[in-house]
Amino acid sequence: LDLTVAANGGNATSPLQYGLMFEDINFSGDGGIYAELIRNRAFQGNTVHPSTLLGYSAVGGTTLSLKNLSQPLSSALPTSMNVAVAKASSGDVGFSNTGYWGIGVEVQDYTGSFWVKGSYDGSFTASLKSDITKETLASVQVPPKASSSEWIQHNFTLTPASAAQNSNNSFILTFKKSGVTGGSLDFTLISLFPPTYKNRPNGLRKDIAEALKELNPKFLRFPGGNNLEGDDPPYLWYWNETIGPLKDRPGRPGTWGYQNTDGLGLIEYLHWCQDLELEPILAVWDGFYLSGPVTPQSELGVWIQFALDELEFLMGSTSTKYGALRASLGYPEPFQINYVEIGNEDNLGGGNASYSAYRLPMFTEAIKAVYPDITIIGSTPTVDPIPDHISLDYHEYSRPDNFVREFGLFDHYNRSHPILIGEYAVIEPNNASMASVDWTSGATRLAFPSWTGSVAEAVFLIGAERNSDFIIGASYAPTLQNLNSFQWVPDMISFTADTTKDVLSTSWHMLQLLGNHLITETLPTTGGNFGPAYYVAGYNNQTGSHMLKTAIYNATADVPVSVSFKGVSAGATATLSILTAPSGDSYNNVGTQVVKSTNTTIKASAGGVFKFSLPNLSVSVLEVQGR
Ligand code: AHR
Numbered sequence: 001l002d003l004t005v006a007a008n009g010g011n012a013t014s015p016l017q018y019g020l021m022f023e024d025i026n027f028s029g030d031g032g033i034y035a036e037l038i039r040n041r042a043f044q045g046n047t048v049h050p051s052t053l054l055g056y057s058a059v060g061g062t063t064l065s066l067k068n069l070s071q072p073l074s075s076a077l078p079t080s081m082n083v084a085v086a087k088a089s090s091g092d093v094g095f096s097n098t099g100y101w102g103i104g105v106e107v108q109d110y111t112g113s114f115w116v117k118g119s120y121d122g123s124f125t126a127s128l129k130s131d132i133t134k135e136t137l138a139s140v141q142v143p144p145k146a147s148s149s150e151w152i153q154h155n156f157t158l159t160p161a162s163a164a165q166n167s168n169n170s171f172i173l174t175f176k177k178s179g180v181t182g183g184s185l186d187f188t189l190i191s192l193f194p195p196t197y198k199n200r201p202n203g204l205r206k207d208i209a210e211a212l213k214e215l216n217p218k219f220l221r222f223p224g225g226n227n228l229e230g231d232d233p234p235y236l237w238y239w240n241e242t243i244g245p246l247k248d249r250p251g252r253p254g255t256w257g258y259q260n261t262d263g264l265g266l267i268e269y270l271h272w273c274q275d276l277e278l279e280p281i282l283a284v285w286d287g288f289y290l291s292g293p294v295t296p297q298s299e300l301g302v303w304i305q306f307a308l309d310e311l312e313f314l315m316g317s318t319s320t321k322y323g324a325l326r327a328s329l330g331y332p333e334p335f336q337i338n339y340v341e342i343g344n345e346d347n348l349g350g351g352n353a354s355y356s357a358y359r360l361p362m363f364t365e366a367i368k369a370v371y372p373d374i375t376i377i378g379s380t381p382t383v384d385p386i387p388d389h390i391s392l393d394y395h396e397y398s399r400p401d402n403f404v405r406e407f408g409l410f411d412h413y414n415r416s417h418p419i420l421i422g423e424y425a426v427i428e429p430n431n432a433s434m435a436s437v438d439w440t441s442g443a444t445r446l447a448f449p450s451w452t453g454s455v456a457e458a459v460f461l462i463g464a465e466r467n468s469d470f471i472i473g474a475s476y477a478p479t480l481q482n483l484n485s486f487q488w489v490p491d492m493i494s495f496t497a498d499t500t501k502d503v504l505s506t507s508w509h510m511l512q513l514l515g516n517h518l519i520t521e522t523l524p525t526t527g528g529n530f531g532p533a534y535y536v537a538g539y540n541n542q543t544g545s546h547m548l549k550t551a552i553y554n555a556t557a558d559v560p561v562s563v564s565f566k567g568v569s570a571g572a573t574a575t576l577s578i579l580t581a582p583s584g585d586s587y588n589n590v591g592t593q594v595v596k597s598t599n600t601t602i603k604a605s606a607g608g609v610f611k612f613s614l615p616n617l618s619v620s621v622l623e624v625q626g627r
Pocket of ligand 1: 025227478
């Protein structure tokens with residue numbers, strides 16, 4: 001590769017080049033980035049997932065049962081847990097909760113609360129205990145305010161003196177059997193939070209949010225993915241049931257086989273955007289369930305209004321109905337939404353015809369009429385005809401070779417409709433006898449992103465960067481996976497309750513490199529072909545740095561590179577950052593990190609030429625020091 005990079009003449013780059021996509025899949029929200037530690041905290045359920053006592057066990061011989069009391073905590077949370085003491089041993093009795101496959105315990109404050117109803121005279125004891133050694137890791141007495149006539153919230157803080165050896169720990173709540181009159185106490189909305197990212201109440205798990213922030217992402221696409229759509233009527237993602245006090249959120253059967261608490265709701269998503277400095281890309285429900293039912297044109301108006309109400313809730317002044325609702329919940333300042341995606345993958349499951357015929361045009365027209373500056377994103381590039389002035393969402397789940405073949409895909413695209421690459425990932429290895437992905441169940445999926453896959457994704461992303469005048473940005477999907485229970489592999493970040501054992505995949509490392517070397521304009525190059533080196537050159541006008549980003553795929557030997565940038569003279573210094581791994585099949589796993597990162601300083605020789613060589617299956621950035 002012998003490249004000369006021009007001083008100008010390229011494309012202005014989208015400021016949102018690398019971003020995030022989030023939906024609750026793989027226990028990535030509940031049991032994941034949503035920092036709540038208590039599993040099944042309010043016994044939420046419905047006809048799809050009836051309420052259960054999942055996560056709870058009796059302590060001291062109590063009898064636990066679900067009750068729908070005539071006076072529930074709220075209409076959203078009709079079910080509570082009755083803790084009966086008749087058969088209990090005398091002394092301390094109560095219940096325990098396992099958390100989401102354990103609870104990591106560190107030396108920090110844990111903020112907890114529970115609601116109780118019943119006649120009780122005595123104090124409660126909240127504690128964290130090791131399931132294995134039975135050691136008490138933290139304990140606090142909670143003065144009782146219980147009453148038989150109303151639900152009363154009790155608050156407490158637990159501060160462990162030392163960190164636990166592992167996450168095999170439970171939360172325990174006990175009380176004195178002798179203090180109970182009436183044979184039992186009823187409990188619900190039992191909650192325990194560690195310190196959250198930027199200390200947001202009801203916020204995000206710190207380690208995961210920090211790992212996301214390290215990618216330097218620029219947008220968040222939410223709340224799905226399939227989880228926006230709902231499997232079957234009536235369980236779409238109702239934004240209005242994800243707001244306000246937790247006691248007013250009923251939860252819903254998520255699309256991925258488990259109950260969502262909706263504690264991570266609409267406002268929490270916007271806080272996520274604020275705290276990580278992300279542009280929100282809000283997906284709205286558009287009349288289509290995953291299992292196929294399509295809302296007829298005559299009935300779509302209700303759902304268009306539902307989306308408009310959501311936008312008014314977020315952006316409206318406090319003199320509007322929904323802006324006032326937002327203010328009444330404690331958020332007088334409006335949020336700003338600049339991007340709205342209409343649905344998700346409406347090309348699938350029989351949705352395409354109605355999407356093209358009326359759903360996308362009707363939503364677009366209605367939203368544009370009120371918010372002319374919002375960028376509308378159609379959920380698939382297959383829509384036909386494409387309404388004027390809209391963008392489209394391109395998804396790609398494929399094999400490494402396919403991603404590399406798509407390096408030039410966007411060079412030939414219809415540039416009048418900007419593209420969001422809202423989901424992509426290499427999900428299966430190359431297969432000589434099958435080029436496309438095998439979607440049948442039992443197909444060989446990668447358990448974790450492989451290095452070959454991550455390099456192929458880099459090739460594809462570099463191809464997107466070359467066209468970043470009309471590529472809005474790209475987000476890997478799915479983003480998160482709880483290793484104890486998941487529905488989709490591979491994922492970008494995997495985790496358990498033990499916050500010290502997160503797996504930052506090979507693709508995370510590749511994205512960290514590309515996302516932290518943003519350019520503001522591409523620069524034309526001469527002197528090279530594409531393959532096995534795939535590259536983009538550019539300039540960042542904030543730092544004054546020139547860059548060359550390269551991925552090497554299917555090279556038979558190291559690739560020698562010599563590159564000069566117009567305007568960069570002999571003696572200039574650059575940092576060459578290269579990512580490699582021991583083999584293409586290797587992957588990061590719990591406790592195993594295969595990606596190797598090297599940084600070297602290179603000086604430009606006569607004529608301002610930088611010379612170096614790049615190994616096969618590498619992703620690199622040469623950044624010339626700017627101002
Ligand atoms: O990322 C997993 C799923 O893949 C998303 O929910 C859906 O949009 C796509 O089919």
